[in-house]
């Protein structure tokens with residue numbers, strides 16, 4: 181990116197200037213299209229339904245090897261929770277009476293991997309394992325997938341190597357499922373990855389490589405090394421259709437959960453979903469899935485740290501993954517694991533550009549404050565990144581988005597997507613909580 185390009189963009193978009201100055205912004209996407217107006221996408225609803233079938237075929241295997249999945253018969257899913265106390269606390273703190281209902285999608289409780297990465301990461305590895313088994317005639321149609329737990333299968337997968345670059349959570353999910361299946365698995369960790377994540381992976385027999393650089397560099401190095409390995413398969417967070425599909429299945433599950441709670445989604449009762457966003461794979465996959473399920477009545481918003489607005493600058497400039505935050509002088513330093521991403525996913529961002537309603541940014545301090553408030557009011561503890569969606573309803577209601585779409589704000593169901601937390605060690609979580617508490621009370625003092 182040249183200096184001239186950057187000057188051209190900041191002139192065209194005053195908002196970009198704000199973003200470069202690290203101010204929090206809310207951007208509404210002028211290119212969001214009605215489903216009926218979207219000509220061609222690389223994926224269809226059919227693909228998403230097929231992905232759900234892959235999950236179903238593997239369910240007996242997952243229930244067999246992970247004891248925490250017995251009760252759900254091998255389905256990896258998280259609860260959708262009412263958080264009325266939190267909504268009340270947010271109303272008081274921001275002096276806004278939010279209309280409509282705010283719910284929390286608790287992927288922080290996703291079994292086995294403890295984060296949203298269980299959706300995409302597990303899916304891509306399972307899909308790959310199935311392809312290998314079929315190609316090598318280890319599997320016949322109708323076989324129970326419990327055979328994937330057998331010594332024979334584990335021995336077979338030993339010949340294959342899987343690699344992935346990660347800031348932590350993707351590595352955890354890929355590492356856990358790949359090692360369980362028997363693959364040789366290497367995780368290429370960026371400098372910001374937490375020590376406990378590396379140790380947990382090593383304890384499961386995963387090879388952990390550490391890098392000085394950020395996520396993009398860990399991905400480049402991992403891609404290079406894996407592709408140079410015999411029988412190596414690289415899971416590419418910067419360009420993966422399979423990760424994206426794995427995430428999209430969440431929309432089908434969410435539809436069921438909303439029905440069970442007697443929550444209607446239709447033109448009069450739209451759904452607004454707020455997703456913490458790194459490369460945009462999980463957020464984009466879910467946004468895509470929701471549009472397939474609820475058509476134009478699903479409105480998806482992404483949220484990124486002020487220091488890592490990779491998808492936002494990609495969409496504003498129209499350069500998608502070709503631009504990174506460092507190109508415009510932003511440092512990509514944030515304590516939000518999984519969101520510390522300088523460059524977006526090419527595959528996901530191309531789709532998100534016509535699917536999503538907007539993006540807002542948030543400061544790290546705000547994340548910790550929300551973490552404390554959620555813990556205090558609902559006894560739900562999540563990692564800092566996972567709180568970012570909680571402000572979405574408040575941010576969007578302050579814009580003209582709702583009036584422009586002629587929506588009655590009282591009839592909106594808002595869902596903040598909590599993306600991770602359950603594997604965070606207790607001491608780390610306590611530290612987050614008390615840090616958030618300090619920030620919360622400093623803010624309260626400053627108001628008085």
Ligand SMILES: *Cc1c(COP(=O)(O)O)cnc(C)c1O
Nearest residue numbers: 349458459460461462518599600
């Ligand atoms: C990875 C991650 C995200 C974002 O997912 P992307 O696919 O990178 O957009 C959000 N929250 C948490 C906790 C994550 O680990």
